[in-house]
Each structure stands twice: as structure tokens, then as C-alpha cells.
Amino acid sequence: MEAPAGSVRPLPDAEPEPGPGRFSPNLKLLGVGGVILLSVAYLVYINLGATAAYYLTVPELLSRAGAAGTVDRVRVAGWVVDGTIERSAGGGLRFVIEEEGARIPVVYRGVVPDIFAPGIQVVVEGDFRDGTFQAKTLLAKCPSRFEGGLPSQPQPN
Amino acid sequence: MAEFGRLALLFALGLAGYNLVAAVAGRRWDGALTSARNGLLGVAVLLTGAVAALLTALLTHDFSIRYVAENSSLEMPRIFIFTALWGGQAGSLLFWAWMLSALAALAVWLHFYAEARLIPWVIAVLSGIQLFFLLVINFLTNPFEKLPVVLPNGRGLNPLLQDPGMLVHPPLLLSGYVSWSIPFAFAAAALITGRLDRDWLQVTRAWAMLAWLVQGAGLVVGGWWAYHVLGWGGYWGWDPVENVALLPWLVGTAFIHSLMVQERRGMLKLWNFGLIMAAFNLSIFGTFVVRSGVLTSVHSFAQSSVGPAFFTFLGISLAASAALIFYRLPVLRTQGDFESLLSREAAFLLNNLLLVGIAFATLWGTIFPLLSEAVRGEKLTVGPPFYNQVNGPLLLGLLLLMGVGPLMGWRRTRPAALLRDLLGPALAGLVAVGLLFAVGIRLTEALLGFWAVVFVAGTVFLEFYRAVRVRRRAVGEGIIPALIGVIGRNRRRYGGYIVHLGILLMAVGVIGSNFFKLEREFTVRPGETFSLGRYTLRFERLGEWTDPGVRNVGALITQVEPFERELLPHRKFYRNWEQTPASHIEVVTVAPWLEDLYVFLTGWAADGSATIHVFVNPLVPFVWLGAAVALFGGVLAAWPARQTRAAPAAVPARGVVAGGG
Numbered sequence: 001m002e003a004p005a006g007s008v009r010p011l012p013d014a015e016p017e018p019g020p021g022r023f024s025p026n027l028k029l030l031g032v033g034g035v036i037l038l039s040v041a042y043l044v045y046i047n048l049g050a051t052a053a054y055y056l057t058v059p060e061l062l063s064r065a066g067a068a069g070t071v072d073r074v075r076v077a078g079w080v081v082d083g084t085i086e087r088s089a090g091g092g093l094r095f096v097i098e099e100e101g102a103r104i105p106v107v108y109r110g111v112v113p114d115i116f117a118p119g120i121q122v123v124v125e126g127d128f129r130d131g132t133f134q135a136k137t138l139l140a141k142c143p144s145r146f147e148g149g150l151p152s153q154p155q156p157n
Numbered sequence: 158m159a160e161f162g163r164l165a166l167l168f169a170l171g172l173a174g175y176n177l178v179a180a181v182a183g184r185r186w187d188g189a190l191t192s193a194r195n196g197l198l199g200v201a202v203l204l205t206g207a208v209a210a211l212l213t214a215l216l217t218h219d220f221s222i223r224y225v226a227e228n229s230s231l232e233m234p235r236i237f238i239f240t241a242l243w244g245g246q247a248g249s250l251l252f253w254a255w256m257l258s259a260l261a262a263l264a265v266w267l268h269f270y271a272e273a274r275l276i277p278w279v280i281a282v283l284s285g286i287q288l289f290f291l292l293v294i295n296f297l298t299n300p301f302e303k304l305p306v307v308l309p310n311g312r313g314l315n316p317l318l319q320d321p322g323m324l325v326h327p328p329l330l331l332s333g334y335v336s337w338s339i340p341f342a343f344a345a346a347a348l349i350t351g352r353l354d355r356d357w358l359q360v361t362r363a364w365a366m367l368a369w370l371v372q373g374a375g376l377v378v379g380g381w382w383a384y385h386v387l388g389w390g391g392y393w394g395w396d397p398v399e400n401v402a403l404l405p406w407l408v409g410t411a412f413i414h415s416l417m418v419q420e421r422r423g424m425l426k427l428w429n430f431g432l433i434m435a436a437f438n439l440s441i442f443g444t445f446v447v448r449s450g451v452l453t454s455v456h457s458f459a460q461s462s463v464g465p466a467f468f469t470f471l472g473i474s475l476a477a478s479a480a481l482i483f484y485r486l487p488v489l490r491t492q493g494d495f496e497s498l499l500s501r502e503a504a505f506l507l508n509n510l511l512l513v514g515i516a517f518a519t520l521w522g523t524i525f526p527l528l529s530e531a532v533r534g535e536k537l538t539v540g541p542p543f544y545n546q547v548n549g550p551l552l553l554g555l556l557l558l559m560g561v562g563p564l565m566g567w568r569r570t571r572p573a574a575l576l577r578d579l580l581g582p583a584l585a586g587l588v589a590v591g592l593l594f595a596v597g598i599r600l601t602e603a604l605l606g607f608w609a610v611v612f613v614a615g616t617v618f619l620e621f622y623r624a625v626r627v628r629r630r631a632v633g634e635g636i637i638p639a640l641i642g643v644i645g646r647n648r649r650r651y652g653g654y655i656v657h658l659g660i661l662l663m664a665v666g667v668i669g670s671n672f673f674k675l676e677r678e679f680t681v682r683p684g685e686t687f688s689l690g691r692y693t694l695r696f697e698r699l700g701e702w703t704d705p706g707v708r709n710v711g712a713l714i715t716q717v718e719p720f721e722r723e724l725l726p727h728r729k730f731y732r733n734w735e736q737t738p739a740s741h742i743e744v745v746t747v748a749p750w751l752e753d754l755y756v757f758l759t760g761w762a763a764d765g766s767a768t769i770h771v772f773v774n775p776l777v778p779f780v781w782l783g784a785a786v787a788l789f790g791g792v793l794a795a796w797p798a799r800q801t802r803a804a805p806a807a808v809p810a811r812g813v814v815a816g817g818g
Binding site: 024025026028029032033036037039040043044047048050051052053054055056075087110112125137 | 494495496497498500503506507510511514515517518521522525526529535536537538539540542543546547550551554678680759760762768770
């Protein structure tokens with residue numbers, strides 16, 4: 001049970017008319033609340049504009065890039081092609097991703113996810129410049145983090 | 158076992174349908190109501206049987222059952238067999254239904270007589286939810302589905318899930334989702350019957366606190382698991398699956414604050430109903446997102462057939478919630494006005510707007526790919542920068558309110574008194590900022606954040622200090638007994654302040670690790686040294702060894718500076734999961750600087766060189782410490798009061814509403 005909340009502070013009941021009183025408290029609260037809601041809307045709007053990235057498949061990216069071969073701020077999912085992963089001594093990473101037969105090379109420098117390996121699906125985000133994807137982030141989609149299909153054929157028993 | 162489990166699920170489905178009908182009939186007929194209550198218990202017993210059957214099948218390696226073969230193997234350590242229970246879709250939904258049946262039976266048992274008018278509808282609503290889950294489990298994703306052949310061995314659980322964190326994180330998170338059903342059922346019953354007095358609020362508060370605690374704990378353990386297992390050096394990544402788990406918790410946090418306004422002033426009734434309905438619907442939404450694969454997530458659950466079913470249920474549940482609120486709209490209109498902007502109820506309302514604002518922004522970002530595709534035909538996504546930049550300022554505002562709010566009185570506060578109270582904490586914050594500036598911290602956001610933390614801590618301290626001083630004068634106790642006495646006399650209030658202290662500690666960790674993290678990847682040959690920040694490490698050599706079912710590759714590293722110590726980050730290759738090795742990450746908390754040295758083995762080459770990712774994560778231990786403190790405070794605040802007359806308080810004893818039937 002809640003004890004009287006004001007028990008440890010001076011009770012304010014001596015003041016019948018609080019504040020300047022030009023606006024009703026409800027109206028003032030509405031104003032402050034409105035400011036909060038508008039700030040939320042503003043923050044969402046501004047940051048969507050500043051951070052949202054297109055999410056495309058590899059073929060979509062290639063068709064959007066067209067002849068210029070450039071699309072900025074874009075996110076692409078694809079499968080890491082076997083045998084294309086190269087690590088340079090400086091920690092850089094190059095590989096090729098593929099989807100529906102279309103392929104693009106990716107260069108990346110940064111945190112490589114735990115499960116990065118040939119054949120897994122990755123999502124890269126960054127800029128597509130002159131036919132090469134310069135990734136700023138690299139996410140691995142574990143194809144079966146929670147669910148696994150069984151090996152296609154049971155081992156002979 | 159499979160037959161037993163399958164039958165138990167079918168019977169549970171039938172019984173849930175019966176309970177729904179009997180409960181509605183039970184409004185006028187005691188016999189039917191009692192039978193529905195017992196039926197609810199029956200569903201709990203049957204589902205306990207089904208869970209036991211699945212667990213037995215897992216433990217006895219019955220690979221004739223698809224779920225067992227897909228989620229466990231002979232080599233799996235026995236302890237992780239338990240995680241297989243909720244590691245797959247069918248199992249996790251069974252766990253959902255089981256937890257719901259247990260909580261429903263418990264809630265109805267506890268409140269059967271005291272809330273007699275509400276109970277028929279509570280049982281009906283809970284049975285309706287059970288009915289949906291049991292339909293899905295029975296006909297769409299049955300955990301007892303047989304395989305055409307008996308396999309010699311199973312595939313095993315994904316190695317990332319074979320971790321102690323997975324023993325507690327999913328069940329807590331799932332239970333958290335489930336728990337919002339109980340307050341929802343009581344709120345719905347109150348709306349249907351029109352009994353909108355304080356009774357439903359009391360019951361709902363208790364269960365909302367439980368849900369809040371359980372889900373909060375689930376979120377924290379999830380962060381802990383990600384930090385120690387995934388290797389990206391963080392504990393929260395704003396991934397869709399994390400976001401949707403945060404949503405009901407945020408809305409629930411708003412509810413457990415704003416319900417106090419209704420208790421005290423009889424205001425915000427409509428708002429409170431809206432919040433609790435939203436929390437439940439967001440729980441269903443969360444389960445839907447996790448299970449449907451509709452959003453691209455690192456968690457990437459398998460695409461499955463349960464998506465449309467969940468979507469339909471979500472639609473029905475949303476429509477019903479809205480219809481109920483609309484139906485009672487005339488009665489829910491606010492009685493009483495806000496008397497001043499400087500009042501506690503106003504502070505609570507603003508806190509609510511911020512919490513709901515954060516939830517809204519997070520939801521918007523999470524479903525933005527779907528929205529943009531629907532509206533513009535192009536899929537747009539947002540990542541962590543969006544959430545950090547939107548929610549950062551809002552969280553700072555919330556933090557400031559956390560400091561100002563408790564110092565305000567109900568109805569109105571004298572501005573002069575409030576300012577006098579705020580002066581000390583504000584100055585303390587400035588002193589702290591000065592000290593931080595002196596040691597070389599210049600980042601405005603971080604300084605602002607630390608100022609807010611110290612300021613709020615000061616106001617909380619003031620609350621405790623005054624209460625203890627009053628009590629010491631009155632009773633003549635020492636400081637510690639007086640403190641315990643103060644907390645014990647009003648656990649709800651002071652427990653809440655302890656939660657606030659925990660949140661402040663977490664904020665310290667979040668600010669530190671967000672703004673001052675160091676990270677770098679090194680590719681090194683044996684004998685080479687490399688350094689990051691104040692740490693110097695030497696890579697000795699690669700090593701390989703095997704455990705049952707696991708091949709390990711590790712890098713032996715000596716930390717040279719500032720202390721000498723050996724580190725062995727390694728990767729674990731489980732049989733059948735060679736493509737997705739798990740990791741052992743070395744996370745060393747370095748006491749004098751309160752930071753984590755986080756060493757992760759990224760890769761290696763045939764020439765014996767290794768690629769090692771090193772993070773220095775300042776203040777991260779505060780996140781875990783703060784979470785523990787918040788949890789403790791939450792339990793303190795939520796623990797039901799004993800029904801004694803020990804307190805000679807002015808609160809009139811509320812007579813138990815005679816049930817009558």
C-alpha cells in the first residue's frame with residue numbers, strides 16, 4: 001500500500017492558485033505532451049531520411065545500378081560463393097555474393113560475423129560503386145539458427 | 158511417447174473449447190463455472206503431460222519423432238537437451254501454451270472468489286487464447302510428428318544455442334510474452350462486465366509486474382548471451398527479433414507507472430486499458446514476427462506455415478480489443494482534471510508519452526521494410542544508427558523525468574520547493590561532469606548522459622535520505638535498520654526507486670560502451686604482439702583439440718600489458734554444424750578500469766597466422782550489475798503484501814468483495 005506520498009516533503013496545499021494561471025493545466029500538459037509527440041515524430045522522420053537504406057536482391061541492385069554501376073546506401077542479401085573468400089593481411093575481406101544467378105563482388109573491412117563462411121546467406125549494407133559493393137556492415141543470416149532441415153538423406157542404417 | 162503427447166494435445170484442445178463455452182454459461186450457472194475452472198486446471202495438467210512426453214522423447218533419443226531428430230543428437234550434453242525443448246518452433250509454441258495454461262490456472266485459482274464477477278470472462282478469454290495456440294500446435298506444427306523412418310542419430314541443436322544462456326533466456330522471454338495474457342484477460346473481463354472500478358486494476362497490476370519482471374529478465378539474459386556467444390562485442394543490436402520483445406516491455410513499463418495515476422486520482426482509465434491491450438497484442442505480434450519470418454532478421458527463423466494463422470489471430474485480437482474499449486468509451490472518460498503541470502500525475506503522463514514514443518519509434522523502424530514496400534513498392538530498412546539516434550534523446554528525456562517526477566507531489570507542487578530539491582542533485586551532476594572533463598572526456602552526449610545519471614541518482618538519494626531521517630527521529634533507529642524499515646513499510650515505492658537505481662547503473666554501462674568502445678581486428682603470426690588501448694597481447698600459437706562431438710580450434714594468447722595472463726579464445730565445430738562454429742570468447746573484466754577486454758578468434762590460415770578481433774568495452778559490467786539491482790527492486794515492489802494489519806496506515810482496509818457466485 002502506498003503511504004501518503006507527500007509525507008516527506010512540504011505539502012503544497014497552502015497555495016490555492018498555482019502558477020500564472022493564464023492557461024489551464026490541462027492545456028499546458030497538452031502542450032508539453034504535444035511537444036514530446038512532435039519530437040518523436042521529428043526524430044523518426046529525420047533519421048529515417050538519414051539512415052534508411054534500400055533493401056534489394058542482387059539482380060534488383062544490378063538493374064537499378066544500370067550502366068553507371070553505382071547505388072549509394074543500399075542493403076543487399078545474397079549467398080557467399082564458395083571459393084571466393086579472400087582475406088588480406090590488413091584484415092580486409094573480399095568475397096562474391098550471388099542470388100538467382102547474378103553475382104557481385106564485395107569488399108569489407110570490420111567485424112566479421114561468427115558464422116561467416118562459404119555458402120551462407122549474408123546481408124551487406126553500404127555503397128555499390130563501379131560494380132563493387134563496398135560494405136560497411138556485414139550480417140550473417142544463419143540459415144537455420146532455430147530450425148534445421150534434416151540432412152537430405154538419412155545415413156544408411 | 159509420441160502417441161501420448163499427441164493425445165494429450167488433442168484432449169487439451171477439446172477441453173479448452175469446452176472451458177470457453179462453460180465459462181460463458183457460468184455467468185449464471187455456478188456448476189458450469191466451477192467446471193470451467195477445473196477444466197482450466199485440466200488443460201494445464203494435459204499440457205504438462207505433453208511437455209513431459211516431449212522431454213522424455215528428447216532424453217531417450219526417440220529419433221522417430223521429427224522434432225527430436227531435428228533438434229537433438231546423441232552427443233548433446235544432457236543439460237542442453239532441455240534447451241532443445243524450446244529450441245525449435247513446435248517446441249517453443251508448446252512451451253508458450255504450457256506456460257499460459259499454468260499461469261491461467263494459477264490466476265483463476267487465486268482470484269476465483271475475490272473477483273467472482275470477472276472470472277467467467279477471464280476464463281473465457283484465456284481459453285480463447287489457449288484454443289488458438291492449441292489449434293496451431295495440433296494442426297500446423299505438431300511437436301510429435303513422426304518421421305517415416307527412425308534415424309540412427311539426430312541433427313542436433315544449433316551450436317549457438319548450446320549455451321547456458323539458452324537454458325534461461327528463451328523460457329524467460331517466452332514466459333514474459335505469455336504473462337501479458339493474464340492482465341489482458343482481466344482487463345477484457347472488466348470491459349465486458351463494465352466493472353471498471355479498482356478491483357481489476359489491483360489484480361492486473363500484480364500480474365503486469367510479474368510479466369514486466371520476467372520479460373525484463375529475459376531481455377537481459379538475451380543480451381548477456383549475445384555478448385558472450387555471438388562475437389560482435391555488443392549486447393543489443395536493434396535486431397527485429399530483439400525489438401519486438403522490447404515492445405510489450407516498454408508499453409508494460411508505461412502501464413505500471415500510469416496505473417498509479419488511476420489508483421490515486423481515478424484518471425487515465427482509457428489510457429490504461431489501451432496500454433494493457435497494446436502490451437498483449439504486441440506480445441502476439443512478437444511471437445508472430447519471430448515465427449513467421451516476415452521480417453529479415455539476423456535471427457532468421459525458418460519460413461513456416463504458422464505465419465498466416467498468427468496474423469489472423471492478431472487481427473481478431475486487435476479488433477476485439479478496440480471494440481471492447483470503444484464499447485465502454487462513455488464510462489472510461491476521464492474524471493477529474495490535471496491541476497498543475499508540476500504534479501506527479503503530469504510527470505507520469507509525460508513519462509508514458511516518452512515510453513510509448515520509444516515503443517512507437519522502435520515499432521516503426523522494425524516494420525519499416527514492410528511499410529515502405531506496401532506504400533512505395535520499395536523495401537527500405539533501418540539499422541542501429543536509426544534506433545540510437547531516435548531513442549537516445551528520448552531515453553535522456555525519460556531519465557530526466559525519472560529524476561524530477563518522484564520529487565513532485567500529487568495534484569501540485571510549489572515550484573520554489575521543487576527547485577530547492579532539484580538544486581543539490583543538479584549541482585552534484587555538474588561536479589561529476591567537471592571531474593569527467595578533467596580526466597579528458599569531451600564528448601557532449603556522454604557528458605550530458607553522465608550528468609543526467611548523477612542528477613537522478615541524487616534525487617533518489619534525497620528520497621531515501623529524507624525518509625530515513627524522519628524515521629530515525631521518530632523511532633530512534635540506526636541508519637541501516639531505519640533504511641530497511643523505510644523500504645519495508647512501503648516496498649512498492651522504495652522498490653521502485655531501487656529499480657530506478659538499477660536503470661541508472663545500466664545507463665552508465667550503456668553510455669560507456671556506446672561512446673567509448675575500442676575495436677580492431679588483427680591478423681598476426683605466432684610470436685607477434687599487438688595492442689589496443691592500454692592492452693598489449695602476444696599471439697603464441699594455434700592449437701587444436703577435441704571434445705565429444707566437438708572439434709576445437711583455439712589461439713593461445715598472452716596478455717602482456719597491463720597484467721600477464723593467458724587467454725584462449727577458440728571456436729567449436731559441432732558435428733553436423735561444421736559451417737556454423739560456436740565460439741568461446743574471452744571476456745575479461747579488468748577491475749581497475751571497470752571495462753571488458755573482449756578477445757574473439759575470427760579466423761586462421763594454413764601458415765599458422767590468426768585473425769583476432771579485440772574489443773575494449775568500457776563499463777559494460779555496469780549493465781549486468783544494474784540489471785541485477787533493477788530485478789531485485791522489481792521483486793521487492795511486486796511481492797504481494799501480506800494480509801496483516803501490521804501497518805497502522807490511513808489506508809482503509811478494502812473489504813473482500815463478497816463473491817456470491
